[in-house]
Amino acid sequence: MQCLAELSIGSTGEMVRIFDNNLEQKLLEMGCTPGENFEVVRKAPFGGPVAILISSYILSIRREDAKSIEVIEL
């Protein structure tokens, strides 16, 4: 299993599922539905948040939270 936190900048992936319940609902509502493609565009220094380009906008998520997001690298 791959998680979002592992992907490096510039790589693209597909959303699979989110393990944290509250996080899942919030991210689903913001368009991170299973099967949706995204690109990792930024990673903040010092282990800060990651930013992904998904359904034509940039979304940033904490690195810790990105660990509970399962993805497939494309």
Place this chain on the structure above:
Amino acid sequence: MSNQLFKIALAGNPNSGKTTLFNALTGLKQKVGNYPGITVEKKTGTIKLSNDSEAIAIDLPGTYSLFSKSIDEEVAQQILCNKDNSDYPDITLVVADASNLRRSIFLLTQIIDLKMNVVLALNMVDIATKKGLIVDVNLLSKKLGIPVVAINARKGKGIEVLKKTVINSLGKSPDYPFLDVGKLFKGAIQKANIIRNVENNYASFMALCKQKLSGEIENRCALNQLCKSEDIIPERAQAKETVNRYSLIDKLVKETVKQGEPIGKYMITKRLDDLLIHPFYGYIIFLLILFVIFQVVFSWATYPMDLIDGLFVDIQMFVSQALPKGLLNDLVVNGILAGLGGILIFVPQIAFLFAFIAFLEDTGYMARVSFITDKLLRNVGLNGRSIIPLLSGAACAVPAIMSTRTISSWKERIITILVTPLMSCSARLPVYTLIIALIIPAEDYFGFNLQGIVMMSFYMIGFVAAILVALLLKYTIKSKEHSYYIMEMPSYKIPDWKTVGYTIFEKVKVFLFDAGKIIIAVSIVLWFMSSFSPGDNFEKIEKKWKGHENAEFNINADKLEASYAGILGKMIEPAIKPLGFDWKIGISLITSFAAREVFVGTMSTIYSVGDSNVKSIQTRLSELKNPDTGEAFFTPAVGISLMLFYAFAMQCMTTIVIVYRETNHWKWPFIQFVYMGFLAYFSSLIAYQLLS
């Protein structure tokens, strides 16, 4: 319809241009307050829809969904989902970002499913075009079954059409739901409708998913039972519904939006981000921006502040001469006018700081600041957005605390509010300057001015204390909310100057009217305390000095001693003696509560007693002898102890009032007052005992 006053709610995602549209629709006819009991800002305004109809508009907090996860979102949910709510709209205007249609119509489709009367304002069509996206507005309207109007909120385009559409759509609600939850969850929804005694599938679905709609407490048990018997797990049901909704939205977007070639200019965001969130330059640029803000709030603001100060001195002089001498004269001049001047003096700093914040927010830069500082500041319990309030606290804590609204996590915001007044604000400067000049020799050490070094150390002490207290609070304040950081990074935009202007106007207004009332009241109390004494003490004092040289000086000083403030100062003397303070400093500590800089004035009045020569306060204080030892009263020990007290103590009623307004509870200013008091008392105690 003539002279109808109906209610319009503006709903939409954060960054959808909702507030810009609200400003365009209402102009300056806005009212800002809080929702009862919580600190979510409530903005309402009047819209003139046509010659004979006006509407009340309410700007709901930005939200991505009707399912609430924060207090802000709960407000939007409560208003839209509850027909009995006093703010329940006759019509809802959903603002959507055309360049990001998929995500921004999610909320719209939920509102449609509540069977609400709704109009879609499609904003940022120009940005969509740059991205190469072409939206078929007519087809979108047909498919959704609601009116859709393309607008440009910033340029004011499409506003008139929007107003007409709103008038024409009154009383109509969508014929069919976007997503039929009744079908998706078959029998469960019908049964929930029966339990709740309503005919609203989506509202009943939300209630089933444990959303706290009003009146749900008595139904909760029955709904829980229903969940069990129908095999519904609320979290799963909600996720299923969201995924289904998005698959319908995807289909709709495919049909109504054509993807062409993006126009080159759109790349600007990427280029700017390469620089602004660069692991090295990003921080350097941010520090430079902070430096500029600090400089401006600290130094530019002094010009209008001096102007206001001078103006009030003139007004006070004029009034004191125009009104007959007596109690009323004194109350107006030294109570009311002094209080009013004390409030207005803050306006320039508030205006400057919010000009910057609104500018940085509106360009999209603030989201980047959070992005690069989130991790660092979270280690000490703060938030990426705490850095602006914290640093502007070095100029003045009042605007700084008002600017914490941009911090979305409740706990991180409270911590920021609680520690910001520890930063050395500009009102401490006159106190530090006076005392440093008394106790520190103006010598150079290794080419550095010693007085300057001490001054800087006190600024550092404030900053270090703020960080340490934040760290302590991180582990002591309990919070149920798990702080998520899920944030959209909007594309960079040239700021909308109108929005910046409205923000400044609004903040100044809130400060003057909401905080102003309480500050005036406290000023009058302080005036009373220092101008009245029990019995006929004042008359005796006047008799005693009659005909004396320099009578007025001595009378004033003696009166202050005999006044309630003086009595209180003497009362606390035993408590402050271990810190090296006498009752005269005690009085100054009490009067400083109006504002720290009052210290200098009070000290100069009170120490003038019995001295017939007019001298500067500094000479006066340096000549002072300690009655017990016969040596200079202001020893380095007393001075350092006094400075530490001023560095930590919460001696600013304006800050206390603002903290109350921003947290909507007296509990927080009280906690702040107590902890800062403790810090002040014990650090002064330790310093004095060690140094003397």
